Amino acid sequence: MEDDDENESQKTPAESSDQQDDGHEEEAEDVLDAATRLKRKFQHVKKFVFTRRSGKPCRxxxxxxPSMAKLLLLPLIEKAVHTSTIQVIPGVGQCQLFMEEVRDADGKVLKQINAENGKEEDVKEPVITTEGVNLPVMRAYQDVIQPHSLYTNSVHDMLTYYGVEAARNTIIKEISTVFAGHGIAVDNRHINLxxxxxxxxxxxxxxxxxxVVKESGSALAKMSFETVMGFLREAVLHGESDPLLGPSARIVAGRRGNIGTGSFDVVVGV
Incomplete structure (x- = not known):
C-alpha cells in the first residue's frame, strides 16, 4: 500500500497532463455522440455545441x-415551457393560487383602509392549494410560504408530523366542513365526541x-350500526353477552336509556 501511495505521489506533470487530455477526449466523444444522435433524430439540426465541464448553455x-412555410417559434416555446418541469415537489400535483380573507381568533374578517381611495376593505393574503401533500419538503420553502400555516386534510400526515391533537382538530374541521356544505347544523359537541x-x-x-364500532364491547351496539348478521354470527360463535349498559343496546332491548332523565332513579325513604 505504501509503494502504491509513493507511485501516485511520484507521478510527473506529463502523466497528469495526459490524464487530463484523456478526460477531455472522453468528454468530447460524449458530446460528439450526443450531437450525432440529435442530428439523426431531428433533420433540421445542423450543429450542436455543448461543453459539460464548463456548464454553459448548449447551442x-x-x-x-427558404421555400418552407414560416415557422413561428413563440407557440412552440410556450408549449415547451408548459410541458417542461423546472422544479417539483414529490407527491404534490397541481397548484392553485388565490386570495383568502384573513380572520382573527374569533373568526371575524380583518379590515383595513385602502390608501388610494380611503375605503375600508377586507384584509387578504395569497394562499396556495395543492393536490397531494408532502409536508417535510414544503417546510424547506420557508422563504416563500409560512411554515406555521401549513394545513392538509390528510389526517395521517397531520398525525405523523404534528401529533394526535392536530389530527383530532383536522377530523373536527373536515367533518364540520362537510355538514356545513350541505346546510346541516350539527352541535360541535357531537363532532368533538x-x-x-x-x-x-x-x-x-x-x-x-x-x-371504532368493532372495538365496542356491546354486541347489540355493533349490530345496531350495520352488518347485523355479521356481528350476530361473531357474537354467537364467541359466546358474547351484552350487559345492556349502552343506549343503543337498551333501545334494541326495549329498555329506557340510562342517559338524561333515565340516568338516575328516584329513591323514596321508607
Whole structure:
C-alpha cells in the first residue's frame, strides 16, 4: 500500500497532463455522440455545441429551406415551457393560487383602509392549494410560504408530523366542513365526541364497523350500526353477552336509556 501511495505521489506533470487530455477526449466523444444522435433524430439540426465541464448553455443551430412555410417559434416555446418541469415537489400535483380573507381568533374578517381611495376593505393574503401533500419538503420553502400555516386534510400526515391533537382538530374541521356544505347544523359537541373516539388510542381509527364500532364491547351496539348478521354470527360463535349498559343496546332491548332523565332513579325513604 505504501509503494502504491509513493507511485501516485511520484507521478510527473506529463502523466497528469495526459490524464487530463484523456478526460477531455472522453468528454468530447460524449458530446460528439450526443450531437450525432440529435442530428439523426431531428433533420433540421445542423450543429450542436455543448461543453459539460464548463456548464454553459448548449447551442443548437437549425437550418431550414427558404421555400418552407414560416415557422413561428413563440407557440412552440410556450408549449415547451408548459410541458417542461423546472422544479417539483414529490407527491404534490397541481397548484392553485388565490386570495383568502384573513380572520382573527374569533373568526371575524380583518379590515383595513385602502390608501388610494380611503375605503375600508377586507384584509387578504395569497394562499396556495395543492393536490397531494408532502409536508417535510414544503417546510424547506420557508422563504416563500409560512411554515406555521401549513394545513392538509390528510389526517395521517397531520398525525405523523404534528401529533394526535392536530389530527383530532383536522377530523373536527373536515367533518364540520362537510355538514356545513350541505346546510346541516350539527352541535360541535357531537363532532368533538366522534373525533375523541377516533383518536383516543393515540392513533386514529376509522369511524366505521372496521374501526371504532368493532372495538365496542356491546354486541347489540355493533349490530345496531350495520352488518347485523355479521356481528350476530361473531357474537354467537364467541359466546358474547351484552350487559345492556349502552343506549343503543337498551333501545334494541326495549329498555329506557340510562342517559338524561333515565340516568338516575328516584329513591323514596321508607
Amino acid at each position: 443548437i443551430i437549425l437550418s431550414y429551406n 366522534i373525533a375523541d373516539a377516533m383518536t383516543q388510542s393515540g392513533m386514529y381509527k376509522p369511524f366505521s364497523r372496521h374501526g
